[in-house]
Amino acid sequence: MKERETRLISIENRFSPITEQYRNIRTSIQFASSAGNPLKLVLVTSTEQEEGKTTLASNLAVVMAETNKKVLLIDGDLRRATAGKFFSLVSSQNKGLSTLLSNARSSPEEAIQSTQVKSLDFLPAGPIPPNPSELLNSSRLDEIFMQLEEQYDFIIVDSPPLLVVTDAQIFSSKVDGVILVVRENRTKRNNLMKCKTLLERSQARLIGFVYNGAKSMSAGNYKYYKY
Ligand SMILES: Nc1ncnc2c1ncn2[C@@H]1O[C@H](COP(=O)(O)OP(=O)(O)O)[C@@H](O)[C@H]1O
Numbered sequence: 029m030k031e032r033e034t035r036l037i038s039i040e041n042r043f044s045p046i047t048e049q050y051r052n053i054r055t056s057i058q059f060a061s062s063a064g065n066p067l068k069l070v071l072v073t074s075t076e077q078e079e080g081k082t083t084l085a086s087n088l089a090v091v092m093a094e095t096n097k098k099v100l101l102i103d104g105d106l107r108r109a110t111a112g113k114f115f116s117l118v119s120s121q122n123k124g125l126s127t128l129l130s131n132a133r134s135s136p137e138e139a140i141q142s143t144q145v146k147s148l149d150f151l152p153a154g155p156i157p158p159n160p161s162e163l164l165n166s167s168r169l170d171e172i173f174m175q176l177e178e179q180y181d182f183i184i185v186d187s188p189p190l191l192v193v194t195d196a197q198i199f200s201s202k203v204d205g206v207i208l209v210v211r212e213n214r215t216k217r218n219n220l221m222k223c224k225t226l227l228e229r230s231q232a233r234l235i236g237f238v239y240n241g242a243k244s245m246s247a248g249n250y251k252y253y254k255y
């Protein structure tokens with residue numbers, strides 16, 4: 029892993045135009061949230077690998093935490109856990125979401141780590157389980173989410189791609205809203221349509237698309253589109 033990849037722009041440079049774009053996305057989410065339809069638990073996903081999900085989820089968590097909200101980032105990619113690298117934490121340490129799911133008597137506090145960002149905590153994915161989808165597709169996940177929602181103001185779940193495994197679809201039915209990352213020159217239109225259908229099937233609330241431009245992220249090219 030190159031050192032460059034482990035740095036997060038919203039931590040490194042709070043005043044860069046890119047960080048400002050993450051704040052715009054934050055504002056859009058806050059506007060989409062209402063008393064009747066609060067957006068407290070939000071899933072970040074996309075059609076395939078390498079479209080920028082983990083990057084967005086992590087930066088969004090950081091700028092959300094700037095508003096003095098208590099924020100939790102969950103690494104929901106139980107197969108390719110990478111979110112922890114940005115917070116100098118190891119995603120596949122002993123405890124994480126997978127161990128909470130497989131042990132009904134465990135409590136989230138056992139696995140949650142604090143980060144270098146004030147008011148941002150991180151729940152790692154935990155060791156890779158043999159059956160991620162089955163583990164997620166359980167009432168135990170609802171229970172964990174309920175406990176976490178009592179402790180945090182805003183929770184972001186990073187996830188695997190929607191079209192590769194069913195994990196993200198399972199998450200989508202349990203969260204308040206879903207953000208789809210679309211990467212320029214990479215995301216295929218028909219795959220995006222497939223995602224829409226999957227999300228409708230799981231009665232998920234698609235709150236918007238985040239367009240991740242082809243130019244390097246340091247050039248800054250994030251846009252938010254309301255669905
Ligand atoms: N717009 C972009 N320009 C250049 N590199 C990008 C861009 N978006 C993402 N990347 C890079 O692509 C790789 C995958 O990003 P990541 O956020 O881990 O995607 P995912 O979680 O969807 O697999 C990372 O190395 C990231 O730095």
Ligand SMILES: [Mg+2]
Nearest residue numbers: 081082105110
């Ligand atoms: Mg990822």
